[in-house]
Amino acid sequence: MAEEQDSRTKGSVSRRRYLAGAGAVGAAGLAGCSGGNSNGTTTGTGGDGIGGKVTVFSGPQYVDAGMPEALHEAGVPDSITIEMVRPPQQSGSKQQQLRTAINAKSTDPDLVLTDNGWTIPFIARGDLVNLEKEMSDEFISQVKDEGVQSMIETGMHPKTGDLYSIPAFPDFPTIQYRKDLFRAAGYTDSDFETWQSNPPSWSEFTEAVSKAHENADAKYGHVWQGDNYVGLACCTFNxxxxxxxxxxxxxxxxxxxxIGERPVTIGSEKSTDGIEVAVDLIHGEGLAPTDITAVSPQEVAGWIEPDTKSIFESGNAVTQRNWTYAIGGAASKFEGTDMELGVMPLPKGPNGSWHAQGGWLLSMNPYSDNKESAKEVIKAWWSDSFLKHQFDAANFMPPKPSLYSYVQQSETYGPYFEPLKFSAQNLIPRPTTSVWPSQRTIVASEVNAALRKKKSPQEAAKAMQEKIEAIEEQAG
Incomplete structure (x- = not known):
């Protein structure tokens, strides 16, 4: 979200303080940034250009969480002031605001967190800085060697292979569930242990959720994100x-x-099966080739991540599909209650259990008037100390596999390391190309229409096939 994710609010330096205070925060727009001047005057100070203010279009989870202090501790000179700015809530809205700023050649922001789902189109248009021309060879090699490789690829130019963006944090979904409700339905620790690395099938999963929901105080069974937005196309439906x-x-x-030379197969029978599973989760009409029990409310067709997060944390759902950050939120809300948190990978179909690759990258505005100082922030961001702080304060996974042992030792995330590892090893990227932004709009609209029973799965699949074929032919 992902891809395609909501604006998560994390609000303190320590994990315990953060978990106690996690909640929703309103968003502010790019217009509030103040990292540079529109007249092009340089904000840096000193002969080497190091100093002044660097604005980072980041998110509410970075505000009041000690991020600038951690960056200074990681090596950013004290002469540089770092300002973390809140973005819009949805990834698509953040993308549009960045595009508006770039088109206007605005010097604000200096740095921006870009969704891995739409970074490549910005790179292909020349709307981000080529870091290989700005940073040392040693630093570029370090990032490429140490980073999660699937994230590295989403920050590279599709033709030249040059690195334009460094991974800020990877993300992937899991199923978070209420163990207490499953226990009441007859499931045991043995089941929970098995599910950590051997998830149930969609049929087994929905049957189990239905049993757990039958006599539960929770309003909903399984909640997930089915709204007509970018997250449905890239992630949930994928x-x-x-x-x-x-x-x-x-x-x-x-x-x-x-583009234009690859086969379009979104209208195939197996692809249609994917829509049918989603529809059956809501309506239980027996459309899918596997038995699915209806365990999701119609409302999921209008929900995104913050909706399901708040519902699950309040105890009003048996299970939810959400990103890794939501584990910390649930752990906090469940503390001191009778609710017990469990985590498992996503259910498996005939082709296995697959998890959308989410995450965000750190990129530089080509019109920034304080690039030298911005580069100091980029270098510090990649340090182990800052990435550990980012995980502690915001529950964002480190983009370096070498730091996974740090996650394993975490009081909050350590108990769920096995399902996290399984999910991370079974990732499916989105088809991120220059034409994906227009294609994902079609996918989200058509799948959502099927979820709302405005179209049959076959009609939605056929429409996607025809429209995406046309885009491929025109772009190719």
Whole structure:
């Protein structure tokens, strides 16, 4: 979100203080940034250009969480002031505000967190700084060697392979569930242990949720994100699609192109199966080739991440599909109550259990008038000390596999390391190309229409096939 994620609010330096205070915060727009001057005058001070203010279009989870202090401790000179700025709530809105700023050649912001789902189109248009021309060879090699490789690829130019953006944090979904409700339905610790690395099938999962929900005080069974927005196309539907053996473009090898030369297979029978599973979760009409019990409310067709997060944390759902950050939120809300948190990978279909690759990258505005200072922030961001602080304060996974042992030792995340590891090893990227922004709009609209029973799964799949084929032919 992902892809395609909500604006998560994390609010303190220590994990315990953060967990106690996690909640929703309103968003402010890019217009509030103040990292540079529109007349192009340099904000840096000193002969080497190091100093002044660096604004980072980040998110509410970075505000009042000690991020600037941690960056200074990681090596940013004291002459540089770092301002973390809140973005809009949805990833698509943040993308639009950044595009508006770039088109206007605004010097604000200096740095921006870009969704891995739409970074490449910005890179391909020349709307971000080529870091290989700005940073040392040693630093670039370090990032490429140490970073999560699937994240590295989403920050590289699709033709030249140059690195434009460094991974800020990867993300992937899991199923978070109430163990107490499953216990009441007859499930045991043995089941919970098995699910950590061997998730149930969609049929087994929905049957279990239905049993747990039958006599529970929770209002809903399984909640997830089905609204007509970018997260449905890139993430939630992508997971249904891939688990059932379907694909956007034939195979994972074609996700990044070549545009116009790859087969469009979103209208195939197996791809349609993915839509049918999602529809059956809500309506239980027996459309999918596997038995699915209806365990999701119609309202999921209008929900995104903050909606399901608040519902689950309040105890009003048996299970939810959400990103890794939501584990910390639930752990906090469940503390001191009778609710017990469990985590498992997503259910599996005939093609296995697949998890959408989410996450965000740190990129530089080409019109920043304080690039030298911004580069100091980028270098510090990649340090182990800052990435540990980011995890402690905001529950964002480190983008370096070498730091996974730090996650394993975490009081909050350590107990769920096995399902997190399974999910991280079974990721499905979105087809991020220059035409994906227009294609994802089609996917989200058509799948959402099927969820709302405005179209049949077959009608939605056919419409996607025809419209995406047309885009491929025109762009190719």
């Amino acid at each position: 997971e249904f699609l891939t688990s059932m053996g379907g694909a956007f473009f034939g195979s994972q090898e074609n996700l990044f192109g070549p």
